[in-house]
Amino acid sequence: MASVEIRGVRKSFGAVPVLHGVDLNIRQGDFTVIVGPSGCGKSTLLRLVAGLEDASGGEIVIGDDVVNDVPPGGRDIAMVFQNYALYPHMTAAENMAFGLENSRVPRDEIRRRIAAAAETLRIQPLMQRKPREMSGGQRQRVAIGRAIVRNPKVFLFDEPLSNLDAGLRVQMRIEIAKLHQQLKATMIYVTHDQVEAMTLADQIVVLNEGRVEQIGRPLELYHAPLNTFVAGFIGSPKINLLPGRVRSVGPDGVAVDLQAGGTLTAQVVPDGLDVGSEVILGLRPESLHPAADGQGFKARIDVIERLGNETMVYASLPSGEIVAFEDRKASRMVSGETVQVGADPMECHLFRKDGTALQRTGQALARALEA
Amino acid sequence: MSATQSAGVMENPGAVAARPTIRRSARGKRGDGLAALAFLTPYLVFFVLFLAYPFVWGIWISLHDWELVGKVRNYIGLANYWDMFEDPLFLLSIRNTFLFTLMTVPAMVVVSLGLALALNRDTRFHAVLRVIFFTSSVFSVTVATLIWIMVLSPDRGLVAHLFRSVGMQPIAFLGSPDWAMPALTVTTVWWSVGFPMILFLAGLQQIPQEIYDAARIDNASAWRRLTCITLPSLRRTIVLVVVLQIIAQLQLFGQTLIMTGGGPADRTRSMVQTIYETGFTEWQLGYASAMSLFLFGVMFLASMLQLYISRQED
Secondary structure (H helix, E strand, O other), X not given: OOOEEEEEEEEEEOOEEEEEEEEEEEOOOOEEEEEOOOOXXXXXXXXXXXXXXXXXXXXXXXXXXXXXXXXXXXXXXXXXXXXXXXXXXXXXXXXXXXXXXXXXXXXXXXXXXXXXXXXHHOOHHHOOOOHHHOOHHHHHHHHHHHHHHOOOOEEEEEOOOOOOOHHHHHHHHHHHHHHHHHHOOEEEEEEOOHHHHHHHOXXXXXXXXXXXXXXXXXXXXXXXXXXXXXXXXXXXXXXXXXXXXXXXXXXXXXXXEXXXXXXXXXXXXXXXXXXXXXXXXXXXXXXXXEOOOOOEEEEEEEEEEEOOOOEEEEEEOOOOOEEEEEOOOOOOOOOOOEEEEEEXXXXXXXXXXXXXXXXXXXXXXXXXXXX | OHHHHHHHHHHOOOOOOHHHHHHHHHHHHHHHHHHHHHHXXXXXXXXXXHHHHHHHHHHHHHOEEEEOOOOOEEEOOOHHHHHHXXXXXXXXXXXXXXXXXXXXXXXXXXXXXXXXXXXXXXXXXXXXXXXXXXXXXXXXXXXHHHHHHHHHOOOOOHHHHHHHHOOOOXXXXXXXXXXXXXXXXXXXXXXXXXXXXXXXXXXXXXXXXXXHHHHHHOOOOHHHHHHHHHHHHOHHHHHHHHHHHHHHXXXXXXXXXXXXXXXXXXXXXXXXXXXXXXXXXXXXXXXXXXXXXXXHHHHHHHHHHHHHHHHHHO
């Protein structure tokens, strides 16, 4: 187990820069999830830590050692790949033993470690099977087993669940979380799935176009995103981002006239915001709700999704934007109906025109994090 | 299949709804069969005319004392086959052909695999080298052998220069009973290494990069990656190349005819050369056909070996 530090790491493929100076601290034993859209450089960052790519600049430190020039096999890391990357002609047991044999671990010790890992992952019956005789979920378990037996300083996961079906993904996610609790190992996990990020992480790193947008605990990112990108990436369904202009700044918060008509107030620190400046109001679907006439804005219901535990409503504004909101009372709204929608100022986010967030007031944030 | 289904319906009169479907599908299958036959006909015509008929005709001829020109057509049963194995010249050509195959096939596999491993990189330089190494396969046997006759010439050949440069007397490779066969092997490997190399390159490109990444993380040395990842992953390709090469090298003819004429002292005489001379110089077509069928049998066994090995893997 070791900490990982990434200091100003840059990476270019030819003339194309992929990472523009990434700084990241991962404490020993932490589960860090790197999340971002396709092509944001998250897998490249993981491969740099693994040593499968060479950094164009900056330093990668595992434990106390700068490992930039250390080959992957010497970094004492283990990696679980998206396509499992099991050796096709070897049995599960041979796959797990391969790395240990290369490091000249004694035979008895190899047998002992494989047996222990197989027990942890409940894969004893698969040990003599070859990868082609296993299902996707079983292969991924064996791949995780191959990582565990190495007893590495750091575990790296590169989108390990994306090839599994939805049900299996949830199950494996829980197992990976349990595994982390059990092993208490440092883990770095790359995914584009924000649900995986939110459920697994001690710390989430949001990456966009090769730059770190924000690093923080899952709920911190959810309730206090630093910009519209993070706000939009974390949370499902996505946050509603509505453009508008500042109408007034007062003790009750910043009142915003929405472009689509209507007014809403956000409890944020105004930080020099002028009346009339362009802003973007951020409203989480669960913060929006049907309101009394004269409050909030009008929207015409397009689709209602009744999921049993919640009811999601998708509605269009006069300006054509679509908003999603949760109808907690499961009222009898129907498609085509025009409703008045509002939000509690304490639950509203506000962003400047350039996308950077205005800090929510301490009171609003405390309430959000408490909930 | 449709017959079984129809029988099932007759035994079960309750299955009324299924009947029209089955009838339609039976008619549909007849239509499919006709369409398939229509597509196959051009190939079948060629197959029957130029493969099946000559093959059966060849077996028939091999059972006769049959002269190429003239009217001798005496049925002699298996006598040609018994004679064949008492004919010292044919036995010598079998020995030579097998020896040549035994020398050439392993050399071809090792060289083509080595080249494929060295050239399996995604740069322009390697692409150019791949083309260069494949170019020799495009040459006709005449061109390839003439090049090597010149290279191996004890007077002015490239090898002769090399020998003299280190103060040695040049060897007349093609005239030496000991060196003629190895010289043919070198020529053949140089001439036809391109195709197996391409097969190996295709095989190498099928191996996912992630497996090599995993092996690097597993601290596998380059040698371990080759022996534990690459070679096992190429097993099918290796079997294919070995069998194709056995079949190709058993048919050795052009190289010996042009480079050594089967000599010196029949030391490079191949089976095909003996078959050719028996049939077309000595006009003994029946005897030549029997020899050809023996060669066919050997190559057939090699093909079956490949089928057997590939089925074992599945």
